[in-house]
Amino acid sequence: MARKPSEPSPKSTGSKTSDSAETTDSTEVTGPIAIARLRKADGRALILYSADGDRA
Amino acid sequence: VSELRFNELRGEQVAYAIHRQDRTFLPSRDHCPLCPTRPGGPETEIPFPAYEIAVFDNRFPAFEPPHGVAEVVVYSDDHDASFGTLAPERAEALMWVWRNRYLELGAREDVEYVFIFENRGVEVGVTLHHPHGQIYGYPFLPPVPALEQAADERLGSCAPCALLARELDDGRRMLYANDHALAYVPEAARWPYEVHVTMREHRASLLDCSAAELRLLAEALQRVVRGFDMLFARPFPYVMAVHQAPTPAALAPNGEPGGAGPRAANTAKGANGHLHVEFYPPLRTAEKLKYLAGSEQGAGTFISDVLPEDSAAELREAIARGA
Numbered sequence: 001m002a003r004k005p006s007e008p009s010p011k012s013t014g015s016k017t018s019d020s021a022e023t024t025d026s027t028e029v030t031g032p033i034a035i036a037r038l039r040k041a042d043g044r045a046l047i048l049y050s051a052d053g054d055r056a
Numbered sequence: 057v058s059e060l061r062f063n064e065l066r067g068e069q070v071a072y073a074i075h076r077q078d079r080t081f082l083p084s085r086d087h088c089p090l091c092p093t094r095p096g097g098p099e100t101e102i103p104f105p106a107y108e109i110a111v112f113d114n115r116f117p118a119f120e121p122p123h124g125v126a127e128v129v130v131y132s133d134d135h136d137a138s139f140g141t142l143a144p145e146r147a148e149a150l151m152w153v154w155r156n157r158y159l160e161l162g163a164r165e166d167v168e169y170v171f172i173f174e175n176r177g178v179e180v181g182v183t184l185h186h187p188h189g190q191i192y193g194y195p196f197l198p199p200v201p202a203l204e205q206a207a208d209e210r211l212g213s214c215a216p217c218a219l220l221a222r223e224l225d226d227g228r229r230m231l232y233a234n235d236h237a238l239a240y241v242p243e244a245a246r247w248p249y250e251v252h253v254t255m256r257e258h259r260a261s262l263l264d265c266s267a268a269e270l271r272l273l274a275e276a277l278q279r280v281v282r283g284f285d286m287l288f289a290r291p292f293p294y295v296m297a298v299h300q301a302p303t304p305a306a307l308a309p310n311g312e313p314g315g316a317g318p319r320a321a322n323t324a325k326g327a328n329g330h331l332h333v334e335f336y337p338p339l340r341t342a343e344k345l346k347y348l349a350g351s352e353q354g355a356g357t358f359i360s361d362v363l364p365e366d367s368a369a370e371l372r373e374a375i376a377r378g379a
Contacts, residue, residue, distance in 0.1 A: 030152055030155070030156045031152040031155075033153065033156075035156070040112070044112055045112060046102065046110065046112040047110070047111040047112070048104070048108070048109070048110055049110070049111070049149065049152075049156075050107075050108045050109075051145065051149055
């Protein structure tokens with residue numbers, strides 16, 4: 001499951017197409033997936049998971 | 057803001073979330089709020105042109121802090137995907153997402169039970185077709201997991217362990233098995249095509265599962281869903297319910313499994329529940345729905361038109377065709 005080029009990662013928000021979410025400084029990994037935590041403009045949490053973690 | 061009221065006659069909580077009356081209802085695919093935000097297109101819940109799996113706070117929550125939580129789990133940025141058609145690696149990743157949410161939401165003081173589920177199809181009330189599930193963090197122990205705990209007490213040990221042993225011994229309702237997860241139609245299924253997927257070994261929650269167990273749980277779930285879709289050659293509606301241990305008993309105060317304290321681990325066999333996934337499909341034929349009517353609603357007794365042994369035979373064949 002390779003990450004698509006424009007997707008955000010824990011290191012970068014990628015090609016964000018609006019200003020309605022900000023990434024927090026996060027390098028979390030759980031099993032085979034990486035976690036990017038963001039906050040939407042209205043305050044709600046948004047978490048993006050991608051297959052970047054180490055294979056358990 | 058949601059409000060809880062206690063229904064004395066049923067002995068259960070009822071949640072009133074009147075803001076949900078105005079939630080998005082079957083939008084056109086051009087206005088799907090779960091699709092990625094395309095350059096120049098309308099902004100969606102996920103402001104990126106692509107993503108793999110996304111979780112966000114429900115805009116129309118049934119429960120919200122400080123009295124629980126409601127989240128949406130989007131399986132893919134492909135509007136036309138489904139749980140059954142996800143790449144195996146994506147389905148496996150979803151198990152890790154569920155595990156992560158169970159751990160994180162279960163550590164909250166205002167959450168007593170983490171419930172992961174998917175409603176698929178308009179027949180069960182879906183309002184968005186984009187492939188997704190939901191997670192409710194209940195501020196109380198809901199009736200169904202409480203009944204499962206009562207079953208543990210009645211049987212004197214873990215009920216899912218005992219029922220799985222019975223099904224394996226009988227064999228007539230078994231559908232699918234791999235090294236770590238098994239699928240069967242329960243002996244006393246309430247729905248014509250009800251299926252339970254149960255971990256072979258006693259595992260209180262996703263936190264107790266190895267990487268291999270999570271991978272094979274995903275495989276078993278996908279085999280069942282693809283079999284459902286093969287059964288009547290149509291997308292098969294269902295409610296998928298992930299049952300795990302109540303989190304106060306499964307998590308330590310710092311959110312990690314094990315340890316001591318008010319959320320200390322109690323993983324003795326039968327004490328906490330047993331990770332299993334229940335499917336409740338509303339169809340009884342390709343075109344006919346099983347309705348919850350007088351006996352089911354007024355007396356609490358399901359009347360089924362199909363024997364579990366017969367529906368299991370149909371589903372076994374459909375799962376083989378969907379492999």
